[in-house]
Amino acid sequence: MAFIPHTGDDIAQMLEVIGARTIEDLFDEIPPALRARALALPPAMGEMEVGRLLTERAALDGRPLNFIGAGAYEHHIPAPVWAIATRGEFYSAYTPYQAEASQGTLQLIYEYQSMMCGLTGMEVSNASLYDGASALAEACLMAVRANRASNSRRILLPRAVNPTYGQVARTIAGNQDIVFEHVDYDRASGRTLLESVESRAGEDITALVVQQPNFFGCLEEVDELTDWAHRHKILLIAVVNPVSLALLKPPGQWGGGVEGKHGADIVCGEGQPLGVPLSAGGPYFGFMATRMQYVRQMPGRIVGRTVDTEGRPGFSLTLQAREQHIRRSKATSNICTNQGLMVTAATIYLSLLGAEGLARVAQASLQRTADLVDALCRIGGIKTAFGAPRFHEAVLLLDRPAAPVLAALARRGILGGLDLADRYPELGHALLVCATETKLGADIDLYAAALAEIMHPARAAA
């Protein structure tokens, strides 16, 4: 076939066949407010001019000091990570067709799966998913397939789970008759309310989602929640931050009070903290792991280690019968985009840091956040919202709306946190802050000083 763009005649002919007047008609389903308007682009520009324009535009972003987490975290990425990931041998986002011809790619994915199993304490991991939010949606779909004791397609989704994840899960899984029901959090501790979960005993529920640490940065009572779920034949879906797992109990070991049932059933989350830059929100990658018992219900590719006809070790894609090129509409997923390049970076990142290095990153992040919270709470007019133990994120309550304060900080080159007013209006003037190992004492002092000046200008002038 010739790679020539469609002519006006071609397009008119095709539109006529399908009975549409214009190409715009094809997008009728999308509300006008959500459609991209015509882009105001100048006529063609040369490479040099484009380069210059984009450099100028990029400079407008500045280099803000960032204290926002809320699902994407700024960690130091050692230089070798992307130097190696961008080598020609690795620089692809895809598992190739005829995958077994690319033993190196398969070995890398196998090593990645092994590391994710090590981190999560689970038996089997897939080769990654699109991102953390869609990984939760996939985990919910998987739970409905896997929990054969339940027919309700009802999933308990605590409000302390990242609200964006909830929105994505509803968008993807909601159209498949899956119902998401909220579970409230305790206003004092910031944890999911155990009593609120326990009040659902006896109902037909398919799965309970638990995020650890939760969206507020608080550590949930994962053992109690896991055992409760298992006592009622409910699958436990864990959403975890992979860096936190260097310090926290892996989800594969949660609970244990119910005979024969130990740990989360499905573990998923956002892989970005492992060596992937914040960029402008992507590309990131999602991860997912489960028990062997449920492996056939898990979406995504899986690489296995095997031996060839002469007994030599090698790697191959395995359990492909679940996948869409074979199972079509009945595949475990039809959106199992593999973020192979991000997985490559994460695998290199984890290899370089090792278990001890990752624990140091986690420990430093935890400490810096504690320092940040202490520094900000000394200013006056600011206190912590919740009493539960934290990882590297915290909700602060201000004595005034957060939005203007954040705007004033932004003018000083500081991204001071995420305003929770829209997402959690009941909390009042709440601000979600995060400090990772990339924030030094001087950075925290700078933030605290700027915030003090903004909130107490008279005191600063005196």
Added chain:
Amino acid sequence: MSNIPTDLRYTKSHEWVRQLEDGAAEVGITDHAQSALGDLVFAEVPETGREVHAGEACAVVESVKAASDVYSPLSGNVIAGNAALASQPELLNQEPYGAGWLFRVAPSSADEAAALMSAADYGKYLADEGR
């Protein structure tokens, strides 16, 4: 030529049904089906107590390269799934009409079984299909 026992009833989707003495019906896949699918490595059988309708996909058999639905030939309640297949899926290939059975149903009506194909009809069906 595939083996088609004369004491069973058959479906066009290659399941067989055996009438058990207690009125229940045993279901499996035919010799022709197992041979077409190749080495089977996994079988998912329905939960005991599940209500199934004739023609409803209620089990899955998986080979290295394909996964196929198995349709219930009869309406009724599942009274047993073959637990032995979990550790020995090869029984589906080795003894499709015996130890490789998939599930047992308490049929809600006798009419559905009567409407299924006899061994002779199924043999003719395979021949017509050029199988």
